[in-house]
Amino acid sequence: MSLDHAASKPHERLADALSEELTAVNALIRERMASEHAPRIPEVTAHLVEAGGKRLRPMLTLAAARLCGYDGPYHIHLAATVEFIHTATLLHDDVVDESAQRRGRPTANLLWDNKSSVLVGDYLFAGSFLLMVECGNLEVLRILSAASATISEGEVLQLTAARNLSTSEEIYLRVIRGKTAALFSAATEVGGVIAGQDEATVTALRDYGDALGISFQIVDDLLDYWGTDATGKNVGDDFRERKITLPVIKAVAAADDEERAFWQRTIERGKQEDGDLETAIGLLGKHGALEATRSEAIAWSQRAKEALAVLPDSELKVMLADLADYVVARIS
Amino acid sequence: MSLDHAASKPHERLADALSEELTAVNALIRERMASEHAPRIPEVTAHLVEAGGKRLRPMLTLAAARLCGYDGPYHIHLAATVEFIHTATLLHDDVVDESAQRRGRPTANLLWDNKSSVLVGDYLFAGSFLLMVECGNLEVLRILSAASATISEGEVLQLTAARNLSTSEEIYLRVIRGKTAALFSAATEVGGVIAGQDEATVTALRDYGDALGISFQIVDDLLDYWGTDATGKNVGDDFRERKITLPVIKAVAAADDEERAFWQRTIERGKQEDGDLETAIGLLGKHGALEATRSEAIAWSQRAKEALAVLPDSELKVMLADLADYVVARIS
Numbered sequence: 189m190s191l192d193h194a195a196s197k198p199h200e201r202l203a204d205a206l207s208e209e210l211t212a213v214n215a216l217i218r219e220r221m222a223s224e225h226a227p228r229i230p231e232v233t234a235h236l237v238e239a240g241g242k243r244l245r246p247m248l249t250l251a252a253a254r255l256c257g258y259d260g261p262y263h264i265h266l267a268a269t270v271e272f273i274h275t276a277t278l279l280h281d282d283v284v285d286e287s288a289q290r291r292g293r294p295t296a297n298l299l300w301d302n303k304s305s306v307l308v309g310d311y312l313f314a315g316s317f318l319l320m321v322e323c324g325n326l327e328v329l330r331i332l333s334a335a336s337a338t339i340s341e342g343e344v345l346q347l348t349a350a351r352n353l354s355t356s357e358e359i360y361l362r363v364i365r366g367k368t369a370a371l372f373s374a375a376t377e378v379g380g381v382i383a384g385q386d387e388a389t390v391t392a393l394r395d396y397g398d399a400l401g402i403s404f405q406i407v408d409d410l411l412d413y414w415g416t417d418a419t420g421k422n423v424g425d426d427f428r429e430r431k432i433t434l435p436v437i438k439a440v441a442a443a444d445d446e447e448r449a450f451w452q453r454t455i456e457r458g459k460q461e462d463g464d465l466e467t468a469i470g471l472l473g474k475h476g477a478l479e480a481t482r483s484e485a486i487a488w489s490q491r492a493k494e495a496l497a498v499l500p501d502s503e504l505k506v507m508l509a510d511l512a513d514y515v516v517a518r519i520s
Numbered sequence: 521m522s523l524d525h526a527a528s529k530p531h532e533r534l535a536d537a538l539s540e541e542l543t544a545v546n547a548l549i550r551e552r553m554a555s556e557h558a559p560r561i562p563e564v565t566a567h568l569v570e571a572g573g574k575r576l577r578p579m580l581t582l583a584a585a586r587l588c589g590y591d592g593p594y595h596i597h598l599a600a601t602v603e604f605i606h607t608a609t610l611l612h613d614d615v616v617d618e619s620a621q622r623r624g625r626p627t628a629n630l631l632w633d634n635k636s637s638v639l640v641g642d643y644l645f646a647g648s649f650l651l652m653v654e655c656g657n658l659e660v661l662r663i664l665s666a667a668s669a670t671i672s673e674g675e676v677l678q679l680t681a682a683r684n685l686s687t688s689e690e691i692y693l694r695v696i697r698g699k700t701a702a703l704f705s706a707a708t709e710v711g712g713v714i715a716g717q718d719e720a721t722v723t724a725l726r727d728y729g730d731a732l733g734i735s736f737q738i739v740d741d742l743l744d745y746w747g748t749d750a751t752g753k754n755v756g757d758d759f760r761e762r763k764i765t766l767p768v769i770k771a772v773a774a775a776d777d778e779e780r781a782f783w784q785r786t787i788e789r790g791k792q793e794d795g796d797l798e799t800a801i802g803l804l805g806k807h808g809a810l811e812a813t814r815s816e817a818i819a820w821s822q823r824a825k826e827a828l829a830v831l832p833d834s835e836l837k838v839m840l841a842d843l844a845d846y847v848v849a850r851i852s
Contacts, residue, residue: 223676226677277642284638304679306616307612307616310609310641310672315669321661321662321665326658330653333646336646340642343642344636347635348559
C-alpha cells in the first residue's frame with residue numbers, strides 16, 4: 189500500500205485536519221497520567237496510551253466541536269477525557285477477558301498484574317472526571333457519567349449473555365451499544381454541547397456517534413469469522429472464547445437439530461475440537477449469516493451518514509461521512 | 521454487652537440523630553443500584569450494600585451538612601455518592617487482594633467472579649458521578665473526583681510498597697491517606713461545601729475527616745497484631761499477606777541484624793513458618809512498636825477533635841468528637 193493511499197484514509201485526513209488540537213490532547217494526556225507518588229500509574233498508562241491507538245474517539249470530540257464552530261479551549265479537555273475513559277475500559281477489559289495481547293503487544297495485566305490494571309484503570313476513570321469538571325459544563329458531565337455507566341452495564345450484560353445460545357439480536361444490540369457505541373456517541377455529543385448548539389444539532393451528533401459505534405462493533409465481530417491477515421484480526425478468537433456475536437445469533441436462529449447440537453457443544457459447553465471453527469464458518473455461510481451481518485453493518489453506517497444531514501456543510505462533515513464509509517470498507 | 525450500652529456508641533447515636541436522612545440515603549442507594557438490563561449489577565451490589573456496613577462515610581456527609589445548617593435535599597445524594605464510591609473500592613479491593621471474606625461473608629469475587637467485581641465496581645463509580653452531577657455543584661464534583669483519584673493512587677502506592685522493607689513512615693502515611701482518609705475527608709468537606717460555608721469551616725471539616733480516617737486506619741493496622749476476637753479482626757492477616765504497616769515499619773527501624781533477617785524472610789521473601797507470627801508480635805512488643813503506633817493513632821484522633829473547634833457548638837459536633845474518641849477506644 190503506497191504512502192499516498194495510506195494518507196487518504198478518512199481517520200488520517202481527520203488527524204491531519206485536527207493535528208494541532210491532537211498535539212494538545214496528547215500533551216494533556218501525558219501531563220495528567222503522571223502521578224508524583226505512584227510511578228506505576230504512568231508506566232501502565234503509557235504502555236497503552238503510547239501504543240499507537242488511532243485516537244478515534246478524541247478525534248470525534250474535536251471534530252464535533254470544531255464543526256459546531258466552538259472556539260474555546262475545553263474540547264481539548266473533553267477529547268482527553270474520552271481517551272482516558274477508553275483507556276480505563278481497555279485496562280479493565282483485559283482483566284475481565286484475561287487477555288494476553290492487545291494491538292499486537294502484551295497486555296498490562298500480563299506485564300504487571302491484574303491488580304495494577306484494576307487500580308490504574310480506576311485512577312484513569314477518576315482522572316477523566318477531574319478533567320471534565322474543569323470544563324465547568326454540567327450537561328457534559330451528565331452525558332459522560334451516563335456513558336460510563338452504560339459502558340459497564342453493557343459489559344456486565346455481555347458477561348451474563350456469554351455462552352448463552354438464547355441471546356437475542358436485541359440483547360446483542362444492547363451489549364454493543366453499551367460497550368462500544370456509548371462512548372462514540374458521548375464523544376460526538378459533548379462536542380456539540382460544549383459549543384452551545386441547539387438540541388437538533390446535539391441529537392444529530394449523538395445519533396451519528398451511536399450508529400458509527402454500532403457499525404464499528406458489528407464489523408469487528410464479523411471480521412472474527414471473515415477476516416484475513418490484512419485486517420489485523422485473528423479469525424476465530426470469539427469462537428474459541430465462546431462469545432455470542434451477531435453472525436452466531438443469526439446462524440443459531442436458522443439451525444436444524446444437528447446444527448443446534450453443534451453450537452451447544454462448542455459455545456455452551458465449550459467442547460471444541462480441530463475443525464470446529466471451519467464447521468462454524470461453514471454454517472454461517474450456509475445460512476447467509478455473514479452476509480446478513482454485513483448488511484446490518486452497512487445499514488448502521490448509512491444511518492450514521494444520514495444523521496449528519498442537519499449539520500452545516502464543511503470539510504469536517506465530509507470527513508465524518510467518509511469515516512462512516514471507511515468503517516464498513518473493511519468488509520466490502 | 522447490654523442493649524443500652526450498645527445504643528450509646530457514637531456511631532449509633534449519629535445514626536439515631538440522622539435516621540430520617542439515612543432512610544432516604546438507603547432508598548436512593550437501592551434505587552440507583554438497580555439496572556434494568558443487567559440484573560447481575562444489583563445482585564452483586566446488594567450483597568455488599570446490604571451486608572450491614574455502618575454507613576460511617578455517608579453519616580459523615582449528612583452530619584457535616586446538618587451541622588452547617590444545610591436545608592436543601594442534596595446531602596442525601598452526596599451521602600449516597602460517598603457510599604457508592606466506598607462500595608466500588610471494596611469490590612475492586614477484594615479482586616486486588618484476592619480476598620475470600622469481607623465482614624464475615626464470602627466476597628463478591630468468590631460468589632460470582634473477578635470479572636463481575638471489576639465491572640460492577642465500575643458501574644458504581646459511574647453511578648456515583650451521575651448522583652453528584654445531579655447536585656449541580658462543581659466544587660463538590662471537583663472534591664469527590666480528586667478523592668477518587670487519590671484513593672486509587674494510594675492503592676497503587678500500597679501495591680508497589682508491599683513486601684518492601686524500605687517503606688518509610690512517610691510512604692505509609694501517604695498510602696493510608698489515600699486508601700482511607702481521602703474519602704473520609706471528602707465526605708465531611710462536601711457537607712460543608714453544599715451548605716455554602718466559608719473556607720475556614722470547610723477546611724475544618726476536611727481536616728477532621730482526614731485525621732479521623734488516618735486514626736481509623738492506624739487502629740485497624742494495629743489491631744491486626746493486637747486484636748482479640750472481640751474486635752472482630754483476624755490477628756495476623758496483614759503479616760500473612762506480607763503487608764508493611766506502621767507497627768512493622770517501626771520494628772524494622774529498630775531491628776538488629778538477626779531481626780532484620782527475620783523480617784526479610786517472612787515479609788520480603790514470604791517464607792513463613794509456624795510460630796513466626798508470635799515471633800513478630802514479640803519483636804513489635806520488644807521495640808515498643810505497638811505502643812508507639814497506638815500513640816500515633818491517639819494523636820490523630822486528638823487532631824480530629826481539635827479541627828472541630830471552629831465549628832458552632834451543637835449536639836452533632838459532640839457526636840463527631842465522640843466518634844473520634846470511639847475510633848481509638850478499641851485500642852485503649
